[in-house]
Amino acid sequence: MTPGDLILRNGTALLGDELRDEAFGSLVVRDGVITEVTSGHVPADGATELQLNGAFVLPGLIDCHVHFDLAAHPAPFRHWDRTPFVRSMTCFHNGLLALRAGITSVRDLGSVDRMTLNYAEQVNSGDLLGPRVVAAGRPITMTGGHCADYGRIADGPDDVRLAVRQQLAAGAGVVKLMATGGISSPGNPGAPQLGVAELAAGVEEAHNAGVLVAAHAHAPQGIANAIEAGVDTIEHAAFADDANHQQMIAAGVTLVPTVTALNPIADGIGIPVATVAKSLKARETYRANTAKAIAAGVRIAAGTDAGTAFNPIGGLLDELMMYVAGGMSTTEALRAATVTAGGLVRRAGDDGRVGVVAVGACADLLVTERDPRADLEVLRRPSRVVVGGRPVDLGWVGCTLDEITPVLIEPVS
Numbered sequence: 001m002t003p004g005d006l007i008l009r010n011g012t013a014l015l016g017d018e019l020r021d022e023a024f025g026s027l028v029v030r031d032g033v034i035t036e037v038t039s040g041h042v043p044a045d046g047a048t049e050l051q052l053n054g055a056f057v058l059p060g061l062i063d064c065h066v067h068f069d070l071a072a073h074p075a076p077f078r079h080w081d082r083t084p085f086v087r088s089m090t091c092f093h094n095g096l097l098a099l100r101a102g103i104t105s106v107r108d109l110g111s112v113d114r115m116t117l118n119y120a121e122q123v124n125s126g127d128l129l130g131p132r133v134v135a136a137g138r139p140i141t142m143t144g145g146h147c148a149d150y151g152r153i154a155d156g157p158d159d160v161r162l163a164v165r166q167q168l169a170a171g172a173g174v175v176k177l178m179a180t181g182g183i184s185s186p187g188n189p190g191a192p193q194l195g196v197a198e199l200a201a202g203v204e205e206a207h208n209a210g211v212l213v214a215a216h217a218h219a220p221q222g223i224a225n226a227i228e229a230g231v232d233t234i235e236h237a238a239f240a241d242d243a244n245h246q247q248m249i250a251a252g253v254t255l256v257p258t259v260t261a262l263n264p265i266a267d268g269i270g271i272p273v274a275t276v277a278k279s280l281k282a283r284e285t286y287r288a289n290t291a292k293a294i295a296a297g298v299r300i301a302a303g304t305d306a307g308t309a310f311n312p313i314g315g316l317l318d319e320l321m322m323y324v325a326g327g328m329s330t331t332e333a334l335r336a337a338t339v340t341a342g343g344l345v346r347r348a349g350d351d352g353r354v355g356v357v358a359v360g361a362c363a364d365l366l367v368t369e370r371d372p373r374a375d376l377e378v379l380r381r382p383s384r385v386v387v388g389g390r391p392v393d394l395g396w397v398g399c400t401l402d403e404i405t406p407v408l409i410e411p412v413s
């Protein structure tokens with residue numbers, strides 16, 4: 001054992017893909033990886049010891065759709081116009097918000113530049129405290145497409161191929177392609193955008209590099225195009241039809257709903273009028289279609305689109321509550337944010353699986369006093385958080401958040 005190693009004592013682990021409970025005497029972490037879960041007493045031998053007194057140990061939560069350099073302002077993308085100092089502080093701040101909420105891994109699905117790629121490099125190297133981050137760099141969109149003011153505009157398969165290569169060369173761990181319009185940008189959110197040939201060229205480049213592809217897609221034709229092109233995840237799917245759900249199942253595609261993103265949208269709180277109108281029109285359909293996807297048996301990984309208007313990083317539990325309201329059991333909802341999501345945030349250099357408590361898995365762990373399968377609310381503030389085998393000082397996190405939050409408030413203009 002070395003001083004960087006960790007032993008959790010006398011808890012109940014939610015083990016494996018099924019999150020089955022098992023009491024343990026020692027849960028041993030070496031070099032950031034779980035090496036043993038046993039009823040016996042493994043000698044500390046220099047490792048840090050944490051006494052759990054019967055508390056529950058579960059995998060750290062995973063938010064599969066965030067924007068870490070946004071700050072949940074009413075017109076969220078304006079934050080990309082702020083100074084590099086404020087934007088980098090925003091990433092650090094969001095990382096701490098995530099850890100406090102028990103989120104130990106995120107996929108960042110699009111920034112205006114390399115900010116979140118740089119942040120990911122810092123935290124993934126262990127130099128900066130934050131969750132594991134798999135980041136897309138710039139989202140790839142057609143001329144006039146969703147987020148065209150901020151993304152990498154690409155038209156035609158060759159240009160999409162080049163755009164993907166550019167993101168990969170800059171360090172992207174996931175690729176984001178826009179297959180339909182959006183709710184937060186002008187135009188019809190249901191309109192197909194990048195076509196099958198363009199999407200397929202992007203998928204081929206990403207997969208050649210061992211990188212997964214996330215497609216923003218709201219409506220039937222764009223969703224079908226993205227699945228035909230071979231993407232790995234569909235983001236949102238507000239207007240998906242039953243055929244889309246069957247296509248997802250047949251192709252083994254994972255859905256990341258982000259259905260909570262529209263919950264806080266309302267008139268008169270500074271959100272652009274067009275966004276409010278589109279959001280309110282879509283909201284009930286979006287919720288109903290997410291419930292239909294759950295009922296159909298589509299594989300779902302949890303994501304929030306956090307960073308968008310009044311949707312701060314850390315709201316993952318609210319998304320899980322929406323899945324439960326839509327028909328999932330609490331255990332299935334927990335799996336959506338752990339075991340199922342884990343396959344989407346694995347990095348090239350990871351030694352083990354992510355999102356599961358098992359021997360050989362990365363030691364991203366939460367401790368809760370009660371069984372989260374019985375009441376997900378205990379996840380709102382886990383009593384302990386371990387990321388990559390490193391226990392997080394949650395008191396320090398809270399104080400630091402208090403210190404730096406004022407820096408991120410929008411100046412009055």
Ligand SMILES: [Zn+2]
Binds near residue numbers: 067110305
């Ligand atoms: Zn998004």
